[in-house]
Amino acid sequence: MTPPNPRRRTLTLRDVSEAAAVSEMTVSRVLRNSDDVSAATRDRVLKAARALGYVPNKIAGALASQRTHLVTVIIPSLSNLVFPEVLSGISAALDGTGLQPVVGVTNYSADREETVLYEMLSWRPSGVIVAGLEHTPAARAMMLHSGVPIVEIMDTDGEAIDSVVGISHRRAGAEMARAILAAGYSRIGFLGTQMPDDHRARKRLEGFEAALGEAGVRVRAREFYSGGSALLKGREMTEAILGRAPDLDFLYYSNDMIGAGGLLWCQDHGIDVPGHVGLAGFNGVELLDGFSRRLATMDTCRREIGFRAASIIAARAAGGPADPVRVELEPVLQPGDTIRRAG
Amino acid sequence: MTPPNPRRRTLTLRDVSEAAAVSEMTVSRVLRNSDDVSAATRDRVLKAARALGYVPNKIAGALASQRTHLVTVIIPSLSNLVFPEVLSGISAALDGTGLQPVVGVTNYSADREETVLYEMLSWRPSGVIVAGLEHTPAARAMMLHSGVPIVEIMDTDGEAIDSVVGISHRRAGAEMARAILAAGYSRIGFLGTQMPDDHRARKRLEGFEAALGEAGVRVRAREFYSGGSALLKGREMTEAILGRAPDLDFLYYSNDMIGAGGLLWCQDHGIDVPGHVGLAGFNGVELLDGFSRRLATMDTCRREIGFRAASIIAARAAGGPADPVRVELEPVLQPGDTIRRAG
DNA sequence: GTGAAAGCGCTAACAT
DNA sequence: ATGTTAGCGCTTTCAC
Numbered sequence: 001m002t003p004p005n006p007r008r009r010t011l012t013l014r015d016v017s018e019a020a021a022v023s024e025m026t027v028s029r030v031l032r033n034s035d036d037v038s039a040a041t042r043d044r045v046l047k048a049a050r051a052l053g054y055v056p057n058k059i060a061g062a063l064a065s066q067r068t069h070l071v072t073v074i075i076p077s078l079s080n081l082v083f084p085e086v087l088s089g090i091s092a093a094l095d096g097t098g099l100q101p102v103v104g105v106t107n108y109s110a111d112r113e114e115t116v117l118y119e120m121l122s123w124r125p126s127g128v129i130v131a132g133l134e135h136t137p138a139a140r141a142m143m144l145h146s147g148v149p150i151v152e153i154m155d156t157d158g159e160a161i162d163s164v165v166g167i168s169h170r171r172a173g174a175e176m177a178r179a180i181l182a183a184g185y186s187r188i189g190f191l192g193t194q195m196p197d198d199h200r201a202r203k204r205l206e207g208f209e210a211a212l213g214e215a216g217v218r219v220r221a222r223e224f225y226s227g228g229s230a231l232l233k234g235r236e237m238t239e240a241i242l243g244r245a246p247d248l249d250f251l252y253y254s255n256d257m258i259g260a261g262g263l264l265w266c267q268d269h270g271i272d273v274p275g276h277v278g279l280a281g282f283n284g285v286e287l288l289d290g291f292s293r294r295l296a297t298m299d300t301c302r303r304e305i306g307f308r309a310a311s312i313i314a315a316r317a318a319g320g321p322a323d324p325v326r327v328e329l330e331p332v333l334q335p336g337d338t339i340r341r342a343g
Numbered sequence: 344m345t346p347p348n349p350r351r352r353t354l355t356l357r358d359v360s361e362a363a364a365v366s367e368m369t370v371s372r373v374l375r376n377s378d379d380v381s382a383a384t385r386d387r388v389l390k391a392a393r394a395l396g397y398v399p400n401k402i403a404g405a406l407a408s409q410r411t412h413l414v415t416v417i418i419p420s421l422s423n424l425v426f427p428e429v430l431s432g433i434s435a436a437l438d439g440t441g442l443q444p445v446v447g448v449t450n451y452s453a454d455r456e457e458t459v460l461y462e463m464l465s466w467r468p469s470g471v472i473v474a475g476l477e478h479t480p481a482a483r484a485m486m487l488h489s490g491v492p493i494v495e496i497m498d499t500d501g502e503a504i505d506s507v508v509g510i511s512h513r514r515a516g517a518e519m520a521r522a523i524l525a526a527g528y529s530r531i532g533f534l535g536t537q538m539p540d541d542h543r544a545r546k547r548l549e550g551f552e553a554a555l556g557e558a559g560v561r562v563r564a565r566e567f568y569s570g571g572s573a574l575l576k577g578r579e580m581t582e583a584i585l586g587r588a589p590d591l592d593f594l595y596y597s598n599d600m601i602g603a604g605g606l607l608w609c610q611d612h613g614i615d616v617p618g619h620v621g622l623a624g625f626n627g628v629e630l631l632d633g634f635s636r637r638l639a640t641m642d643t644c645r646r647e648i649g650f651r652a653a654s655i656i657a658a659r660a661a662g663g664p665a666d667p668v669r670v671e672l673e674p675v676l677q678p679g680d681t682i683r684r685a686g
Numbered sequence: 687g688t689g690a691a692a693g694c695g696c697t698a699a700c701a702t
Numbered sequence: 703a704t705g706t707t708a709g710c711g712c713t714t715t716c717a718c
């Protein structure tokens with residue numbers, strides 16, 4: 001004697017409008033918090049909607065209104081700690097604007113970026129935030145013609161499609177090189193990732209080498225890796241590079257995690273850091289705050305980058321001017337405990 | 344003498360259909376790889392679409408076809424390492440199915456979960472994957488009536504809405520307790536997060552205490568934290584708990600990161616681990632593979648959980664049976680180097 | 687293998 | 703303050 005399935009199709013505005021005895025249009029207005037509805041009707045409608053368990057269909061809404069409240073965010077990875085931090089800045093900026101971030105991941109592949117971008121753009125977002133300035137020609141074209149604000153983030157070394165928020169990785173690398181030289185190190189090794197599409201790491205190294213070059217110094221040894229636990233890789237690479245080039249007095253890592261692995265290895269092997277060997281990483285990840293010795297690094301303002309980028313999109317969505325914005329932030333050198341005090 | 348803005352509105356099927364001199368319907372068929380189109384027309388259409396830079400409007404498509412290819416994924420956090428791992432399993436399972444994950448983050452708040460869920464469901468996804476079994480009544484109701492497959496993940500201790508894939512955190516806690524007792528420890532402290540909505544951590548502790556209780560042992564001291572760098576918090580809490588209760592011989596941490604912080608603190612302070620104090624965490628995060636000593640932990644099969652959950656959705660989307668699936672995985676105890684060998 | 691008509695569930699724009 | 707009408711850009715269905 002159970003009642004027959006009370007309803008199978010999902011509810012529409014019409015159902016609510018019938019239940020509340022008003023037009024669909026009025027229901028629509030109430031549900032979008034439009035101004036011009038009397039308190040009484042509003043109440044009746046909300047009650048009816050809640051009672052029925054109505055969930056609006058944003059697909060129909062978006063088609064009719066020609067706008068979504070989605071912001072596309074395209075990043076290389078989620079396991080690289082750095083990007084969740086950017087996302088948190090984006091969320092913070094979007095909170096309360098009615099805009100919602102939708103994340104796509106490229107795995108550091110330009111082709112995959114193109115695919116993801118195409119998928120995402122076909123949902124007609126209100127804006128796009130994408131990591132990096134390097135894209136396939138097709139991806140660039142899509143963004144140029146999308147008609148929505150595009151913000152490229154993380155990197156400012158190159159030509160932007162529309163707006164940019166980031167740091168100059170070339171300058172960051174150069175600055176670190178100068179700090180290392182100023183501290184009196186001169187036999188320098190580099191340890192990094194082997195990823196052709198990680199342009200920021202590449203630019204950092206270029207800037208680093210250029211600045212060393214100005215002082216007549218060159219990188220004496222390099223070690224690359226890909227995949228695996230970064231901390232562990234940092235250990236292994238450190239052992240390897242010091243095995244091959246025992247006279248090195250400084251190791252520059254392309255990110256903090258491998259740098260931390262190197263630091264642990266040195267500690268385990270009784271190597272005097274920063275006396276015998278100095279170490280530095282890149283990013284300033286908070287995660288490492290618990291280590292007994294603080295790795296020298298460069299904070300890259302990830303949260304702020306996300307926040308500023310999302311703010312640009314939000315401002316445009318709110319009807320602000322469509323002029324390209326360019327924000328270059330200053331990464332902050334954090335000497336930590338693994339680089340000798342200069343002088 | 345620049346040409347006037349060649350086109351402002353975004354392109355539609357009609358534009359492609361005119362360019363290729365076929366009906367909109369044929370274009371639609373080509374773009375969806377439908378079967379019945381001659382190779383010649385297909386070619387002409389694709390060429391035209393590419394030349395124009397046409398990007399289909401999925402909003403219109405979804406409205407007309409009454410289906411999206413979106414899978415909603417709702418997780419508490421992205422900075423907790425564990426969830427990106429789940430996501431990677433989900434992506435792997437969805438790859439090639441035409442389904443696309445869309446992530447929402449709740450920050451461990453049930454209310455926020457309800458909001459996010461409402462937003463997401465209003466996009467009419469093909470399925471929902473949500474972390475945990477505890478939801479607000481309204482959220483539960485929404486999922487029950489959504490008409491799409493729901494998979495609750497991570498936890499199996501409770502009643503599911505539809506399908507579940509996870510581990511029993513109660514049993515995981517109990518198993519760890521038994522391993523600790525078997526290794527001969529008996530003066531046990533617990534260190535964890537103070538988050539009312541982290542039900543899995545709560546269940547783990549419950550299971551842990553229940554199993555200790557069976558042996559007549561109780562937890563002698565507790566220490567809680569919230570926010571901040573987990574590694575650093577682990578250090579601070581370890582110092583605090585051992586200050587208050589110096590006779591403890593085992594510290595059980597509710598996650599690996601604070602456990603690792605504790606391990607570092609012990610190392611820095613010359614405390615014999617696991618002789619004087621044993622340590623264990625939870626999750627089995629790969630990140631820690633680079634530490635000199637491996638923290639005892641319990642691997643929770645996060646990638647597999649994501650993979651299995653997404654596979655359930657994919658199977659249903661492909662027309663499979665709609666029966667609820669229940670998958671309980673076995674977490675694996677990894678004794679590492681921080682717990683004495685039993686016996 | 688291709689096309690024409692109808693309509694998915696909303697909202698913009700205009701009444702009233 | 704509320705209602706009416708006409709689409710948004712696709713896909714479904716049915717014709718040919």
